[in-house]
Amino acid sequence: MYEGRERIRYIDLFCGIGGFRVAFEEACSESDVVPVCVMSSDIDEFCKDSYELNFGERPKGDITKIDEMDVPDHDILFAGFPCQPFSIIGNMQGLNDIRGTLFFDIARILEAKKPKAFVLENVKQLVGHDKGNTLKIILQTLKDLGYTVQYKVLNALDFGLPQKRERVVIVGHRDPILFTFPSPIKPFRPLTEILEQEVGEKHFASDYIREKRKESHKSAFNPSIWHENKSGNICSYPYSCALRAGASYNYLLVNGERRLTPREMFRLQGFPDWYQIIENDGQARKQAGNSIPVSMIKAVLQKLLPYVALSLDEAVLLRDVEIQYNIA
Ligand SMILES: C[S@@+](CC[C@H](N)C(=O)[O-])C[C@H]1O[C@@H](n2cnc3c(N)ncnc32)[C@H](O)[C@@H]1O
Structure with missing residues (x-):
């Protein structure tokens, strides 16, 4: 062959x-x-x-x-x-x-x-x-x-x-x-091509976190990924900030509401959808971030x-x- x-x-x-x-x-x-x-x-x-x-x-x-x-x-x-x-x-x-x-x-x-x-x-x-x-x-x-x-x-x-x-x-x-x-x-792929349509409840931030985010920030983009920097300031973009292996749990939130799913993180790194992700969300997150x-x-x-x-x-x-x- x-x-x-x-x-x-x-x-x-x-x-x-x-x-x-x-x-x-x-x-x-x-x-x-x-x-x-x-x-x-x-x-x-x-x-x-x-x-x-x-x-x-x-x-x-x-x-x-x-x-x-x-x-x-x-x-x-x-x-x-x-x-x-x-x-x-x-x-x-x-x-x-x-x-x-x-x-x-x-x-x-x-x-x-x-x-x-x-x-x-x-x-x-x-x-x-x-x-x-x-x-x-x-x-x-x-x-x-x-x-x-x-x-x-x-x-x-x-x-x-x-x-x-x-x-x-x-x-x-x-x-x-x-x-x-x-x-x-250029240009980069729109987030709509990255984000999954149906996302499980476990990926959503608590009501408290969501409310706090929305009180402090209004995004100019939809969809957007909200990023919390080291001093606790929130900004949002039509793209993600760098995925990090050891970042805090809610450091990136889609529309200020939910965390990225493993598949979304792998897509953000350019992995094709045929790539199989292990069934351990914590490890998958670390792997994508690294x-x-x-x-x-x-x-x-x-x-x-x-x-x-x-x-x-x-x-x-x-x-x-x-x-x-x-x-x-
Ligand atoms: C920055 S990551 C590289 C990720 C890789 N490019 C990918 O696409 O996933 C560095 C990798 O080095 C591995 N590593 C660290 N120390 C090592 C060692 N002594 N021998 C072999 N691998 C090691 C880590 O486990 C980690 O997966």
Whole structure:
């Protein structure tokens, strides 16, 4: 069935519920390329349940316990690594110094397996952390490993999703190709395409909360998602503020009345409706909040995919044509 079609092997690190995997599979299905996941890893058993339910394979566990020489050869590495490393990377320098951070585990696998490319994702705050020093160390470490590296803060709102979610995306490639980040695709989907028609009673906030919300705010939009910030101020928009794994229960309320359902949260992250959600609302909420905006990452992968699928000669030719005709 796949005869004659290019196969791209990838690994899915810190895979969570598979946001990168959905994005890459969608990007590949629109090209003549077959994606082959040769390894996935996550430490959270509930995430592994979701991943297995949807992709038929249970990710391996703790990445710090996986020897890089046991990682299968692959063309591209994906990692939406946790924010934990940058609180400790601070003043470190070089590969030896970052030992003990989860970013080190990405770096040691890149060093050992030398995939053609990688895509990393993290919270926007990584860019300004320690006055930019942390990101500088991360980028320098990746460059020292032989990669040309670029990064950009992207917003899910610019890629068709009604969620304001800014994330830094770092892309690296070994070959001298011309990767550019995708331009924004507007407009974003209306909330009416995201919200479910029939929503169970359990999702509604108490009368007290609803009344309090309505006393303090009147929305200019319908439907809208009401957001309560850290100081308790309420604002509302025709899109959602960023879903957060550990946020308070009523921090986002549809029309000031009810919480988002798991399916709505997954849709806000760009997961298609075929994606099966585990029957544990608390875990589903955490999983959606930790995941990535699928449509945004897909747009990045669509720009990278042609190069990863080509031989070096072909990639250089494509690069030269793009430069000549200014179409990158
Ligand atoms: C920001 S989330 C990434 C979510 C993912 N991109 C998705 O689409 O769901 C980071 C993930 O790293 C996982 N993680 C944290 N420490 C880990 C470790 N030592 N080994 C493997 N996974 C780990 C967490 O369980 C979490 O799912």
